[in-house]
Amino acid sequence: MSVSLDINDEEPRWGDLDPLARAAIDATLVHLGHDPACFEVSLLACNDTRIKGLNGQFRAKDKPTNVLSWPAWDLSPESPGGTPDAPETGTPDDPEALGDIALAYETCAREADEQGKRFADHVTHLIIHSTLHLLGFDHETDEDALLMEKTEVLVLAQMGIADPYADDHDAAPLGVTAVD
Numbered sequence: 001m002s003v004s005l006d007i008n009d010e011e012p013r014w015g016d017l018d019p020l021a022r023a024a025i026d027a028t029l030v031h032l033g034h035d036p037a038c039f040e041v042s043l044l045a046c047n048d049t050r051i052k053g054l055n056g057q058f059r060a061k062d063k064p065t066n067v068l069s070w071p072a073w074d075l076s077p078e079s080p081g082g083t084p085d086a087p088e089t090g091t092p093d094d095p096e097a098l099g100d101i102a103l104a105y106e107t108c109a110r111e112a113d114e115q116g117k118r119f120a121d122h123v124t125h126l127i128i129h130s131t132l133h134l135l136g137f138d139h140e141t142d143e144d145a146l147l148m149e150k151t152e153v154l155v156l157a158q159m160g161i162a163d164p165y166a167d168d169h170d171a172a173p174l175g176v177t178a179v180d
Helices: 018-031 048-059 105-114 119-134 142-158
Strands: 004-009 039-046 067-071 096-104
Touching (some): 004 018, 018 039, 018 119, 018 142, 048 096, 067 119, 096 105, 105 119
Parallel strands (some): 039 096
Antiparallel strands (some): 067 096
């Protein structure tokens, strides 16, 4: 079974985001040893205007970003580079909420184009990255960033997607932030 996924389709240019988002979230959860059917995630498929407002409200940044995440729980590790705590696990009949994700169409499309990446691959990477934030991963320290990047690359490889960091370490950083 798959994650319980609630998508709010505010931006019609996203099309049917469900299969891509579900695959990315499921792959991340399975890689970390969790049953996806025991969790739920809400995803806002929006545009730059909407995410700019959210970025201003929650991060005091007056600009759009590619993706934001709001974890339901603080699972962050005690020490830099440590493994986050495991989330509470629900059941397929009563899944545990991991949190919320918001994706901005224009920023994601522009980044994919600038980085010469397939749009679907870039968005998959961003959803994996954001799901890891929901699971307590972050990139606040070099050690934490290394663990998060390594985990992203492993999940992407399992999905047949190339390492997004391999060719261009000068690419714009991901805008995903765990917002308390």
